[in-house]
Amino acid sequence: MDALAASFPGSAVSRDESLAREFEQRLADCPKLAYRVALGVLHNPAEAEDVAQDAMLRAYRNFHRLRDRERFRGWLVRMAFRLALDRIRSKTRRERHEHDATRATIHAQPKADVENLVASREFERQVAQALDKLPEKLRIVMVLAAIEGYNTREVAKLAGLPEGTVKSRLFLARKKLAESLQCLVKNTPDR
Amino acid sequence: MSCEKYSGSLTDAALGELRAEREPELLAHTMECATCREALNHARQVRQFIDRGVESLVSGEPTPQFAVNLRRRIAQKAESPQSPWMAWAPVIAGALALAVVLTIMVAHRRVRSGLNPSVASAITPISTPPEAATASPASSQHSQRTEGTLGSEGTGRARPFTTALPEVIVPKGQLSAAAQLSAAINSGRVDGNQLVAAQQEYEKPLEVKLIEIAPMEIPALDTAAEKPANSIQF
Numbered sequence: 403m404d405a406l407a408a409s410f411p412g413s414a415v416s417r418d419e420s421l422a423r424e425f426e427q428r429l430a431d432c433p434k435l436a437y438r439v440a441l442g443v444l445h446n447p448a449e450a451e452d453v454a455q456d457a458m459l460r461a462y463r464n465f466h467r468l469r470d471r472e473r474f475r476g477w478l479v480r481m482a483f484r485l486a487l488d489r490i491r492s493k494t495r496r497e498r499h500e501h502d503a504t505r506a507t508i509h510a511q512p513k514a515d516v517e518n519l520v521a522s523r524e525f526e527r528q529v530a531q532a533l534d535k536l537p538e539k540l541r542i543v544m545v546l547a548a549i550e551g552y553n554t555r556e557v558a559k560l561a562g563l564p565e566g567t568v569k570s571r572l573f574l575a576r577k578k579l580a581e582s583l584q585c586l587v588k589n590t591p592d593r
Numbered sequence: 594m595s596c597e598k599y600s601g602s603l604t605d606a607a608l609g610e611l612r613a614e615r616e617p618e619l620l621a622h623t624m625e626c627a628t629c630r631e632a633l634n635h636a637r638q639v640r641q642f643i644d645r646g647v648e649s650l651v652s653g654e655p656t657p658q659f660a661v662n663l664r665r666r667i668a669q670k671a672e673s674p675q676s677p678w679m680a681w682a683p684v685i686a687g688a689l690a691l692a693v694v695l696t697i698m699v700a701h702r703r704v705r706s707g708l709n710p711s712v713a714s715a716i717t718p719i720s721t722p723p724e725a726a727t728a729s730p731a732s733s734q735h736s737q738r739t740e741g742t743l744g745s746e747g748t749g750r751a752r753p754f755t756t757a758l759p760e761v762i763v764p765k766g767q768l769s770a771a772a773q774l775s776a777a778i779n780s781g782r783v784d785g786n787q788l789v790a791a792q793q794e795y796e797k798p799l800e801v802k803l804i805e806i807a808p809m810e811i812p813a814l815d816t817a818a819e820k821p822a823n824s825i826q827f
Binding site for chain 2: 433434441442450454458525545547548549569580583
């Protein structure tokens with residue numbers, strides 16, 4: 403991404419030189435962040451890339467309106483998250499049917515060994531589906547917490563929420579995911 | 594019985610959200626109870642899977658093509674910058690809509706006031722000479738309209754006309770006089786400009802001039818001189 407930042411001509415980024423420089427500084431790592439947030443929602447690299455580009459483009463267009471430049475990352479994250487959700491909503495019914503059919507196939511598979519399970523595509527799909535079922539406000543904190551191991555404070559800053567709220571939402575999100583996924587883990591105790 | 598008491602706390606403990614004062618108690622129980630110990634381990638394992646699973650979902654880097662495409666799209670944006678007027682487009686559209694609504698309201702009000710039975714309205718071709726009225730179809734149409742309006746005198750009701758010519762509201766009963774005046778102006782017997790000038794003069798506000806009142810001079814009385822000789826004194 404550093405190459406990306408270096409490749410921007412100042413005049414192309416913005417007419418205002420100082421704004422252009424500020425935006426360029428953020429191009430070093432922010433596209434990756436936007437991409438990962440979109441990937442956490444869409445689970446599709448190509449679509450995530452497209453959404454991340456849209457988010458970056460929108461950020462570029464409205465960069466002059468952002469008064470507090472320190473909030474750029476959070477602003478971009480929320481924008482990417484929203485755009486990714488919009489993309490999901492615009493998917494056709496046919497794709498949803500295909501998705502449901504895939505899920506039914508996964509459920510029918512036998513439980514796997516712990517390490518193999520985590521490494522398997524099926525597990526990844528199951529996690530993705532469980533994540534999709536989460537309410538949006540729980541999903542964004544869960545995705546952000548998973549990106550580069552952000553702690554509660556960093557997630558709060560990115561999501562624009564109080565730390566306490568992030569903590570409780572993370573707990574709720576994990577609890578719901580645990581309920582959805584515990585059937586996959588071997589040696590489930592019968593209580 | 595005690596297992597039921599702790600079963601609800603196992604997930605909280607696994608997610609690191611159990612209250613600090615309850616944790617030692619739960620851990621002591623799990624040391625004694627194999628089922629709860631197993632359940633706690635399972636819950637921790639699930640949490641680990643979840644975190645690792647979600648991490649795997651969001652791991653990855655955008656392709657090198659990402660940078661190229663983004664640069665191209667931003668460059669395109671820079672080449673075709675959005676007109677600053679476009680930002681004002683909604684405001685302008687709103688103002689235009691408001692202007693249209695106001696115009697309609699004003700026109701409607703004028704029509705309603707024209708329907709007042711105390712006055713009759715007429716559109717008179719004050720400045721249009723009769724030659725011009727026959728020169729073009731539009732003018733002849735106008736003269737027809739004028740006739741139609743004059744014909745409505747008896748009903749005392751106004752008809753709104755869509756015409757560019759001046760509209761004159763004539764009090765009821767004076768319509769024939771107004772028509773005569775109009776005809777006189779059109780024929781050139783009466784100078785319209787003179788009439789307008791006279792009207793303007795008439796409408797001028799009155800000027801109040803201060804009147805200077807000089808003090809009266811009263812001559813001093815000379816009682817001795819003015820006393821008549823034959824005056825009678827009591």
